[in-house]
Amino acid sequence: MSHRITALILLLSAGCGGKDDESVKPSPDTDVGDTDTDIAEDLCGNAGAALPEGLLELSHDDGEASGNLEDQGWSVTTTQTYNLGEEKSWESVRFELEAPARVHGFSVMWSQLPEDPEKKLTVGLHPDFGYNGFDFWAPDPYATGRRCAGDVVDGEWTTYTLEEPVDIDVPGLVYVAHDRKGAGSPSWMLDSSQNGDGACGGFDDCRSAVNMPEADAGSYYNGLSLMISVDYLVRLHLEYTDEVSPADPVFERIDDAPAGYRTAWGDYDDDGDEDVLAGGANLYENDGGTFTNVTDAAGLTGIGGSGAVWGDYDNDGCLDFFVFNESYSTGDLLLHSNCDGTFSEVGVLAGIDDVQDYNLCEDNPANVHAPSSAAAWLDIDGDGFLDLYIVNFNCWDDYSHYTDNVWHNEGNGTFTEWTGLNGFETSKLAGRGASPVDHDGDGDVDLLVNSYVLLRNAFYENNGDGSVTEKGRDIGLAGIPVQVGLNPYYGHTIGAAWGDLDNDGDFDSVQANLAHPRYYNFSDKTQILLNDGGEYADNAGDWAFPASDAGLRYQETHSVPVLADFDQDGVLDLSISAVYNGRPTDFYWGVGDGSFVLDSYHAGIDSEDGWGMSAADIDGDGDLDLAVKDGMFENVSATGHWFQVRAVGNVASNWAALGATIRVTAGSDTWIRHVQGGSGQGCQDPQTQHFGIGSATTIDAIEIDFPGGGTVTYDGPFDADQRLRAFEDGTTGPL
Numbered sequence: 001m002s003h004r005i006t007a008l009i010l011l012l013s014a015g016c017g018g019k020d021d022e023s024v025k026p027s028p029d030t031d032v033g034d035t036d037t038d039i040a041e042d043l044c045g046n047a048g049a050a051l052p053e054g055l056l057e058l059s060h061d062d063g064e065a066s067g068n069l070e071d072q073g074w075s076v077t078t079t080q081t082y083n084l085g086e087e088k089s090w091e092s093v094r095f096e097l098e099a100p101a102r103v104h105g106f107s108v109m110w111s112q113l114p115e116d117p118e119k120k121l122t123v124g125l126h127p128d129f130g131y132n133g134f135d136f137w138a139p140d141p142y143a144t145g146r147r148c149a150g151d152v153v154d155g156e157w158t159t160y161t162l163e164e165p166v167d168i169d170v171p172g173l174v175y176v177a178h179d180r181k182g183a184g185s186p187s188w189m190l191d192s193s194q195n196g197d198g199a200c201g202g203f204d205d206c207r208s209a210v211n212m213p214e215a216d217a218g219s220y221y222n223g224l225s226l227m228i229s230v231d232y233l234v235r236l237h238l239e240y241t242d243e244v245s246p247a248d249p250v251f252e253r254i255d256d257a258p259a260g261y262r263t264a265w266g267d268y269d270d271d272g273d274e275d276v277l278a279g280g281a282n283l284y285e286n287d288g289g290t291f292t293n294v295t296d297a298a299g300l301t302g303i304g305g306s307g308a309v310w311g312d313y314d315n316d317g318c319l320d321f322f323v324f325n326e327s328y329s330t331g332d333l334l335l336h337s338n339c340d341g342t343f344s345e346v347g348v349l350a351g352i353d354d355v356q357d358y359n360l361c362e363d364n365p366a367n368v369h370a371p372s373s374a375a376a377w378l379d380i381d382g383d384g385f386l387d388l389y390i391v392n393f394n395c396w397d398d399y400s401h402y403t404d405n406v407w408h409n410e411g412n413g414t415f416t417e418w419t420g421l422n423g424f425e426t427s428k429l430a431g432r433g434a435s436p437v438d439h440d441g442d443g444d445v446d447l448l449v450n451s452y453v454l455l456r457n458a459f460y461e462n463n464g465d466g467s468v469t470e471k472g473r474d475i476g477l478a479g480i481p482v483q484v485g486l487n488p489y490y491g492h493t494i495g496a497a498w499g500d501l502d503n504d505g506d507f508d509s510v511q512a513n514l515a516h517p518r519y520y521n522f523s524d525k526t527q528i529l530l531n532d533g534g535e536y537a538d539n540a541g542d543w544a545f546p547a548s549d550a551g552l553r554y555q556e557t558h559s560v561p562v563l564a565d566f567d568q569d570g571v572l573d574l575s576i577s578a579v580y581n582g583r584p585t586d587f588y589w590g591v592g593d594g595s596f597v598l599d600s601y602h603a604g605i606d607s608e609d610g611w612g613m614s615a616a617d618i619d620g621d622g623d624l625d626l627a628v629k630d631g632m633f634e635n636v637s638a639t640g641h642w643f644q645v646r647a648v649g650n651v652a653s654n655w656a657a658l659g660a661t662i663r664v665t666a667g668s669d670t671w672i673r674h675v676q677g678g679s680g681q682g683c684q685d686p687q688t689q690h691f692g693i694g695s696a697t698t699i700d701a702i703e704i705d706f707p708g709g710g711t712v713t714y715d716g717p718f719d720a721d722q723r724l725r726a727f728e729d730g731t732t733g734p735l
Helices: none
Strands: 056-059 065-068 075-077 081-083 089-096 101-111 120-127 143-148 157-168 173-180 187-191 208-212 224-228 234-240 251-254 263-266 275-278 282-287 290-293 307-311 320-324 333-337 343-345 372-378 387-392 405-409 415-417 431-437 446-451 458-462 468-470 482-484 487-489 492-499 508-514 527-532 535-538 558-564 573-578 586-590 596-598 614-616 625-628 631-635 641-648 661-666 669-674 689-694 698-705 711-719 723-727 732-734
Touching: 065 101, 101 120, 101 143, 101 173, 120 157, 143 157, 173 234, 251 625, 263 307, 263 614, 275 307, 307 372, 320 372, 320 387, 387 431, 387 446, 431 492, 446 492, 508 573, 558 614, 641 661, 641 698, 661 689, 669 689, 711 723
Parallel strands: 372 431, 492 558, 641 723
Antiparallel strands: 056 234, 065 187, 075 081, 089 173, 089 208, 101 157, 101 187, 101 234, 120 143, 120 173, 208 224, 251 631, 263 275, 275 282, 282 290, 307 320, 320 333, 333 343, 372 387, 387 405, 405 415, 431 446, 446 458, 458 468, 482 487, 492 508, 508 527, 508 558, 527 535, 558 573, 573 586, 586 596, 614 625, 625 631, 641 689, 661 669, 661 698, 698 711, 723 732
């Protein structure tokens, strides 16, 4: 019998922004250890006890043995040719736990047993490493079991019972693995049937893998890993210890809700409900949580687009929106509201375009537009009119990049290009998103631009005179540079979010980074950046075990973060989407000091292969719900009191008050929010700001910094659990 390897997964640069010059990759700096070292004689056979009765058995194999790794004659060629049967390697099998569990042991089928009957055969239960489905964390197993070779029969099941069961509180992936020494060494048996077509194209198509830590070790962090299309004969024995009842989830999926890779919320008909643009210019009118597709009725038939952001650029009290296209051949669009529920495309009349002639992307004459991956509205010069920042991305054919575009609003319906002027760079940084905020509380709006392909992020601090200064590297928002050869490498920051994570009255930042296990040692992982007087320290700290000091787990394809107080306890919580098939959405409860507790199991968000996310009070019940790529989720668990404010610029600021900072105070507690002109990956939360206020029943005061205006204070008391408008002229009214 002969099998063939049909799936080699190296996670190199293709589609993910890695560098192709492998000669500059540093060698791994982590020793994965040797689980077959000398062990005290009295530990021989410590895993031979009987398992408890009534356990679940998880398995993937067909139960029939058909040779081992060395029998197959498999080889793979990268920088050189490796014979899998001859190389030192880890053999592993992935298991996905559906709920918190207690693992009692595992069963394996050995072959090529050593002659010494007292030789220890060691097997470990290991944590996941990046949720890619085949990489595990070798240095620190949850537990190991040892059996003596004399107690094992070649080609028959051997059970390992753990001395102490292992409690896995956060369900997900775990691995059973052993350190195989190469040719002639003890190996696991393989089963006789190939999985599907053998391509391992889907996340669940293949579950067994080989990791050769010494193969291509100069190029990759933990050597060469590949999935194999047949299963090792390995089984996991466990019991589930927690079960979500119908009343337990934080969120429940909303049937027939709008969906799209990116969503932008704005009350375009000004009726108090949050309407939504999903996947470009597909417009859905919201009536108390019931959505009607009004794309055609609004005059938007055939508009398309990759995403959009709302902003009243002419201050007529009606929300307009800008559509960006991540396309080389299709341009961006500006949709002006006619204030009757319809829109007209006015981009050409307004003077906005993204035609370019400096990057034909592999000399294709059709590539005349810069591919725009996001956009944001902000009032750069404080004149009361919204300006526009357009983020341009990447040519996938040759990994060349584009310059972002900046457009200044002249106040008469037209825009003048400020690209490369007033402190804005012409650097080509493969931008993924733009997130405006007044990060230093000085009354003007600053801008974070996050970048992909291991390039730095840019941060434009507003000087208050119509100019900006790029300070990303100076204040800690550019990423963590690791010098490799002549180049500093940062990360793949797909999305970013602003919020006060430690309740100290200023805006901190979350940057979600895609980080491949192959480049784990020098590629930025997701960062929690705490604001300390306008400079930022990474509270995520060291990613060990592999998890961060802030409580985040390592997911290879973290994509877009959303900050919101979902349980309304006064502390911001965090959800992060993850791209690629099979990758789950992470959900964390905020602790209030910039750290988080993972609770994806109880969250109930079953969305995988996510992208953009946003939070809005979809049904008007006072708590925040969640929009994801494939639909929406209703918050069904919030218990604290709440307060919602929509700022309206009716004096000197832009009408939608984009860029405004809002503070509400109840007793000794003050909470802070900002009105988004766009967020990390071309999404946008509503203009109405939501505050979870815990047990407070009244708000003592509201304070709003209007961009281009000033600070306005609204003296209370205001009852909790209500929504209101706060006008720049100092008055308030119902929403």
